[in-house]
Amino acid sequence: MSDLLKKGFHLGLGAAISGKEKFEKMVNEMVKHGDVSPAQAKTMINSWISKGENVDKEWSDHSKAKFQDRMKELGFVSKEEYELLEARIQRLENLYNQR
Secondary structure, three states, X not given: XXXXXXXXXXXXXXXXXXXXXXXXXXXXXXXXXXXXXXXXXXXXXHHHHHHHHHHHHHHHHHHHHHHHHHHHHOOOOOHHHHHHHHHHHHHHHHHHHOO
């Protein structure tokens, strides 16, 4: 399974790099032919990078939420829940030791 995940990751990474190279080549050709200025080309590239970063963040947030849901379904507690329980146990032990 780990090998399959690695291959999938590498496939996605290769596709992303290939797409980026093709996009940059297309933009450079547009500049070369005078269709856009170098400043416009830079703005286009930065815009696409920004969109990619936004999508990446959305995917990361979505994946994190899905993972947390799965962990709860399996009966695991969050770090916050654990810390609340730990503090509660500590208070109870302090009360017991005062007797």
